Amino acid sequence: MQDPANELPTQAEPAEDALKRRPIRSYVLRQGRLTEAQQRALETGMPAYGIEYAPVPLDLAQLFGRADSSKIVEIGFGMGDATAQIAAHLPDVDFIGIEVHTPGVGSLLKQIEQRGLGNLRVIQHDAVEVLQHMVPDASLDGVHIFFPDPWHKKRHHKRRLIQAGFVSLLCQKLKVGAYLHVATDWQEYAEWVLEVLTAEPLLQNTAADYAPKPEYRPLTKFEQRGINLGHGVWDLVFRRL
Numbered sequence: 502m503q504d505p506a507n508e509l510p511t512q513a514e515p516a517e518d519a520l521k522r523r524p525i526r527s528y529v530l531r532q533g534r535l536t537e538a539q540q541r542a543l544e545t546g547m548p549a550y551g552i553e554y555a556p557v558p559l560d561l562a563q564l565f566g567r568a569d570s571s572k573i574v575e576i577g578f579g580m581g582d583a584t585a586q587i588a589a590h591l592p593d594v595d596f597i598g599i600e601v602h603t604p605g606v607g608s609l610l611k612q613i614e615q616r617g618l619g620n621l622r623v624i625q626h627d628a629v630e631v632l633q634h635m636v637p638d639a640s641l642d643g644v645h646i647f648f649p650d651p652w653h654k655k656r657h658h659k660r661r662l663i664q665a666g667f668v669s670l671l672c673q674k675l676k677v678g679a680y681l682h683v684a685t686d687w688q689e690y691a692e693w694v695l696e697v698l699t700a701e702p703l704l705q706n707t708a709a710d711y712a713p714k715p716e717y718r719p720l721t722k723f724e725q726r727g728i729n730l731g732h733g734v735w736d737l738v739f740r741r742l
């Protein structure tokens with residue numbers, strides 16, 4: 502759900518001015534067809550495992566009923582298969598998945614219900630705003646961003662999620678020693694991400710440049726699509742100083 506205050510002209514303001522101040526988003530909301538199972542999961546799973554967007558900081562310990570576990574945020578989980586798989590393999594770690602695409606949210610909720618994953622919650626909203634307003638500073642042990650939209654065309658590069666300002670926001674939310682893991686199948690975006698993360702003084706690369714794939718990351722849907730197209734895959738893992 503988008504914040505209408507960001508999108509709509511007010512009575513006193515012409516539409517073109519409202520458009521000018523409209524924030525640049527890293528996604529386009531697609532009308533995806535919902536399967537019946539996804540629709541059902543949205544109805545039953547959202548009250549149990551969903552978190553409504555509200556510009557109020559979350560109490561992460563209270564949310565998961567435990568304070569001592571690591572807290573990881575995944576941005577743009579797509580259909581959520583990899584997210585559910587990681588959460589199932591790491592029951593001692595708590596995960597918050599953020600995604601705007603409704604069929605994807607339904608798909609992940611369905612998997613949470615089927616697998617009974619008590620360590621995974623879902624927020625359907627722009628991750629930039631969730632980070633800004635809901636995630637407390639220095640509260641995260643890790644951030645996963647797997648196969649973010651590469652926005653290939655130069656005139657669309659401003660829509661790329663990985664930008665200096667956003668990375669600085671992520672650093673504010675990561676604990677000292679926490680990690681940021683980005684994976685992409687688009688070489689030019691991999692080079693862009695490497696440059697942006699390397700330029701952030703609060704981050705240190707864990708590798709000389711690209712990292713070996715951490716074993717917790719399973720193959721994702723978009724990764725498989727990229728591999729089928731003959732793309733390579735680049736993982737980048739940085740630590741918060």
Ligand SMILES: C[S@@+](CC[C@H](N)C(=O)[O-])C[C@H]1O[C@@H](n2cnc3c(N)ncnc32)[C@H](O)[C@@H]1O
Pocket residue numbers: 527528576577578579580599600601602605626627628629646647648649650662721722723724
């Ligand atoms: C290319 S897909 C990759 C999905 C998944 N991680 C995978 O590897 O299969 C990128 C996803 O990020 C989501 N996304 C992009 N910008 C986002 C944002 N600002 N907040 C939440 N989700 C976002 C899109 O809706 C899309 O589903």
